[in-house]
Amino acid sequence: MTSHVEQAIAARIARVRAEEERKRKQREELAAARAAGVGRRHAQKLYRQAHAQSQTPEDPMPAALRSIHCPACRCERVARLVATVVVSRNPHNVMHCTADDCGLQWLVRAERPRTAPVAA
Numbered sequence: 020m021t022s023h024v025e026q027a028i029a030a031r032i033a034r035v036r037a038e039e040e041r042k043r044k045q046r047e048e049l050a051a052a053r054a055a056g057v058g059r060r061h062a063q064k065l066y067r068q069a070h071a072q073s074q075t076p077e078d079p080m081p082a083a084l085r086s087i088h089c090p091a092c093r094c095e096r097v098a099r100l101v102a103t104v105v106v107s108r109n110p111h112n113v114m115h116c117t118a119d120d121c122g123l124q125w126l127v128r129a130e131r132p133r134t135a136p137v138a139a
């Protein structure tokens with residue numbers, strides 16, 4: 020014979036256990052989804068890196084777009100890399116401002132490939 024208080028306590032313990040079980044399942048589902056997403060993003064990142072490394076400075080991607088300060092617009096604009104030229108032995112990128120009312124083309128000194136750190 021259990022008292023009303025003991026029944027209430029047992030019911031409350033059962034509710035707490037059910038809630039803990041529900042939260043544990045939710046954490047497992049979220050962890051699985053996160054692991055799948057991380058794996059997918061990692062694969063995309065590796066693909067992009069492999070694709071980017073195949074582009075040489077002499078053969079830039081024709082449709083390369085980048086956000087850069089346009090000297091005519093005097094603000095950050097999306098510019099297209101249209102060519103790479105060498106001026107007095109220094110490589111320069113020819114940038115074309117994609118703003119409708121601008122269209123400026125100008126040279127930006129190309130970034131040199133970073134030298135790998137020397138192994139100690």
Ligand SMILES: [Zn+2]
Nearest residue numbers: 089092116121
């Ligand atoms: Zn511009």
